[in-house]
Amino acid sequence: MNQATDEYDVVVLGAGPVGENLADRTRAAGLSTVIVERELVGGECSYWACVPSKALLRPVLARAEARHVPGLRQAVGGPLAAADVLAHRDEEVGDWKDDGQISWLESAGIDLVRGHGRLVGPRRVAVTPAVGPDGADASGGEERILTARHAVAVCTGTRAALPDLPGIAEARPWTSREATSSGTVPKRLIIIGGGVVASEMATAWNGLGSRVTVLVRGSGLLGRIEPFAGELVAETLKEAGVEIRTGTSVKGLARPGGAEGPVTVTLESGERLEADEVLFATGRAPHTAELGLETVGLEPGGWLTVDETCRVRDVSDGWLYAAGDVNHKVLLTHQGKYQARIAGAAIGARARGAERLDTGRWGEYATTADEAAVPQVVFTDPEVAAVGLTAEQAEAEGRNIRVVDYDMGHVEGAVLYADGYRGRARMVVDLDRGHPIGVTFVGPGVSELLHSATVAVAGEVPVERLWHAVPSFPTISEVWLRLLETYRG
Incomplete structure (x- = not known):
């Protein structure tokens, strides 16, 4: 050469x-x-992660929100046009060029x-x-x-990191790449994992017509965020028809019929589950x-x-x-x-x-x-938006904190946003420093609230100064005022 x-x-x-x-x-x-x-x-984000996954999720979440708007829910009662969603996804990734x-x-x-x-x-x-x-x-x-x-x-x-399981090579399971680039909707999909990828792909493919089963080794979804986030997401997924099994481990896979045949997943208990595709969302290497x-x-x-x-x-x-x-x-x-x-x-x-x-x-x-103010949005139904430390993380660091929670469904902007709005907000305040060190929002449309929280955490804005940041009425962002009022008592 x-x-x-x-x-x-x-x-x-x-x-x-x-x-x-x-x-x-x-x-x-x-x-x-x-x-x-x-x-x-x-790179990965543009073709097999952030961009295609959000292209798949957007119509699913828009329909879910529309179904809670009076006068609109009747117009969105049918299934999504999956072929159109997949075609739009392909366009957003430039047909992988x-x-x-x-x-x-x-x-x-x-x-x-x-x-x-x-x-x-x-x-x-x-x-x-x-x-x-x-x-x-x-x-x-x-x-x-x-x-x-x-x-x-x-x-x-x-x-994607795949575990060393019997039969996994022959079963050719999906990773995040296949999950965001598939050209067809599997009738049955098993997702192994309970993190962000698992939660988002369960939301997307269930919304596009798959019968989805999620197998979680731990006790629930989204374990690294405030516990109520995973609970609310799991609640909505179950209502949408997703089966979620916690405390479940997989010990083997098989696809005896080749690429066109179904996949069998064998659990540690000995139970066998069958699906058209299996997605491993179990971490990165x-x-x-x-x-x-x-x-x-x-x-x-x-x-x-x-x-x-x-x-x-x-x-x-x-x-x-x-x-x-x-x-x-x-x-x-x-x-x-x-x-x-x-x-x-x-x-x-x-x-x-x-x-x-x-x-x-x-x-x-x-x-x-990277340590003090990491923002993250999980595009599920409901959305999850978080920045900084959770209450558990702050306590583990030995911080003197106060945790303030508020039901976002009581904010007038949320009431107008959707009937039966379900959500929750949490602010973690470092009492010695006098400013928020973590904020979490869960609810429809909360992703656009996150940057305000990121500025407050990264800027170490004192709680007393936040009183002078006046939220517009009637918006969901008025939750900031409610958190501050609760903090003052």
């Missing part, structure tokens, strides 16, 4: 949203930057090298030629060596096994530990960075993009010769929000 060598200021591995944001920041700092990508430019993303890279002055990139020593990345969809070499047969003057950034994300980490003294296949600026620890000279899921700080796209912006700015500052960066709490080059 021939070999070509190129030199850049920064080499980025992975052209998902994290890699794109980091490259954008280093280019803005005047550094020549190249991105290496072996799949589609735009990345032409638009490539145009953006070109407009930003970022070079793209297609292929599998791996480290071959400090600041050196070898790129194996990309293989086209027909199996042909798509890059002219040359392996390229990319040398970074200042930094290499690993932004390769994660993959880092894309680091084939990155050549061993050539720079790191263990291949594991998570990368980083400092406040996303610089990888235990690598001399500080040239290696890791942003996004791969560093295991927060596995959320928007949080990875936040890390990428900070890491890219830090790379630029250090390239200019800055000896000391402001990496203190909430400093310009510190990813403080």
Whole structure:
């Protein structure tokens, strides 16, 4: 194989949203930057996660809300046009083509090298030629060596983690990729897991016509958020016809009839369940096994530990960075993009010769929000929106807190939003500091409330100052006033 060598200021591995944001920041700092990508430019979020899943969920949630609006519920009584929903999903992901993303890279002055990139020593990345969809070499047969003057950034994300179960390979279960890209609606779907992916996909595919069964090893859904969130989501799913089994473990799978046949799931109890497809939503693993980490003294296949600026620890000279899921700080796209912006700015500052960066709490080059103010929306019915610490997490940290709850169905904006509005809000206040450290909303339409809570938590806004942030009447955001009134007593 021939070999070509190129030199850049920064080499980025992975052209998902994290890699794109980091490259954008280093280019803005005047550094020549190249991105290496072996799949589609735009990454997991654009084609197999955030975008397609929300395209599937939006009509399901819109119909659910419409059914609680007087004068409208009669008009939305029938089933969804699943073919139209799937076609719209395909349009939103560009039919799994990345032409638009490539145009953006070109407009930003970022070079793209297609292929599998791996480290071959400090600041050196070898790129194996990309293989086209027909199996042909798509890059002219040359392996390229990319040398970074200042930094290499690993932004390769994660993959679905499948358990080692008898029969799992032959059963060919769905992961999140198949769940968001399927071109047909399975008549029966078993979902294994109780987190965000499991909850959202149960909502989506049940809404599109599947008979869904959710098998949860733990005691309920959405275990890392306030307990009432998973309870309200489970309640609505059950009302919609979803069967949820908690405290359930799987010990094997079988698909004896091949790809077109049903899947049998055997439980630890010995009971067998049959479905057309089985989705494993049981966690993520880092894309680091084939990155050549061993050539720079790191263990291949594991998570990368980083400092406040996303610089990888235990690598001399500080040239290696890791942003996004791969560093295991927060596995959320928007949080990875936040890390990428900070890491890219830090790379630029250090390239200019800055000896000391402001990496203190909430400093310009510190990813403080990863610990203190992580926002997340779960697009279920009802929606779940949360930021910061739960009450349990705050107590585990030894904080002196007060927990304030409010029934969102009593807010006038919620009453007008939907008949029988069900929801709940919680504010966790650090009494020693005098400001909210966690806020959770559950209810229809609450996702757009989240940024106000994120600003309050990240800005460490004192509760007494929040009294002067007046919510408009009649909106659901008036729940802020009710939380403050409850807090005062």
